[in-house]
Amino acid sequence: DTGVSQDPRHKITKRGQNVTFRCDPISEHNRLYWYRQTLGQGPEFLTYFQNEAQLEKSRLLSNRFSAERPKGSFSTLEIQRTEQGDSAMYLCASSLLGEGNNSPLHFGNGTRLTVT
Amino acid sequence: GQQVMQIPQYQHVQEGEDFTTYCNSSTTLSNIQWYKQRPGGHPVFLIQLVKSGEVKKQKRLTFQFGEAKKNSSLHITATQTTDVGTYFCAGRGSGYSTLTFGKGTMLLVSP
Numbered sequence: 387d388t389g390v391s392q393d394p395r396h397k398i399t400k401r402g403q404n405v406t407f408r409c410d411p412i413s414e415h416n417r418l419y420w421y422r423q424t425l426g427q428g429p430e431f432l433t434y435f436q437n438e439a440q441l442e443k444s445r446l447l448s449n450r451f452s453a454e455r456p457k458g459s460f461s462t463l464e465i466q467r468t469e470q471g472d473s474a475m476y477l478c479a480s481s482l483l484g485e486g487n488n489s490p491l492h493f494g495n496g497t498r499l500t501v502t
Numbered sequence: 503g504q505q506v507m508q509i510p511q512y513q514h515v516q517e518g519e520d521f522t523t524y525c526n527s528s529t530t531l532s533n534i535q536w537y538k539q540r541p542g543g544h545p546v547f548l549i550q551l552v553k554s555g556e557v558k559k560q561k562r563l564t565f566q567f568g569e570a571k572k573n574s575s576l577h578i579t580a581t582q583t584t585d586v587g588t589y590f591c592a593g594r595g596s597g598y599s600t601l602t603f604g605k606g607t608m609l610l611v612s613p
Contacts, residue, residue: 419600428508428590428603429545442600477544488533490547491592491601 388412390494392478398500399468406464407497411480418461419491420453421477429477429493435461436483468501475499504529506593508604516612521578523607525591532596534567534574539606540587548576548589581611 391410399405411418416437421429432451433443437458450468455461465472475498479491505528515521525534533552537545549558551567551574558565564577574591588608592601 417599421603426511426605428506428592428605431600431602434600436599488550488552490535490550491537491545492547493544495544 390478390480390492392476392494392497394497395495396498396500398502401470401501402467404464404466405468405499406462407476407478407499408460408462409478409480409494410460411478412482412492413459415480415482415492416458417481417483417489418455419479419481420461420463421479421493423475423477423496424473432463465499468499470501473499473501504593504595504598504602506591506602506604508591508607510607511605512608512610514610514612515581517583518580521581521585521609523576523589523591523609525574525576525593525604527572527593527595527602529572529595531571531593532598533594534571535592535594535601536565536574536576537590537592537603538587539590543587545590578609581609583611583613585609586611 393408419434420432423429435455450466453463475496477496479493481489507526535550536548539545555569556567562579566575588606590606592603
């Protein structure tokens, strides 16, 4: 178990620029989640994939955000035309679909985005 | 939408004192999970509760799931400095695949 890997660890960008983050889940895990966390808050759900299919997106998610998981392995999260309010820690997590929906999430170390 | 609330937001205790954090959901949950996040780290899974009224123990940590499956608690007996961090509950509603996290309770333990 090599854990969930996220790249980059930190990203500083100017407002209006596009950014892309990558997540490599635990290899045998078929579910992959993106969460966002700001200071003093819990992780906020953004979207999740089961294999390559994107099954759910948060209704709060702006259309500037898009995620892909083309081959059911790694995933990318792109934010277009970044705004200062996008500054946050972006967490990726993976899980193995087991009985019902009871699988725990394994989080990566996150990508910290700062929009100036 | 589903909401999960945690209290208190923050607690500072002396080493050896007990600590409890409470979690309440606006809807009935199919299961609830607890995570711990150390300062500068990422959330790490602690435990999952599924059954109404379930109680689970991990050494000094005791987790409970309410009879109505809408609330949960985490109790730490005789805290240690290694318990420092933020404890999150995360609930999954019936028919949902995603977890909704509470805002967490930050625990600070002074030696």
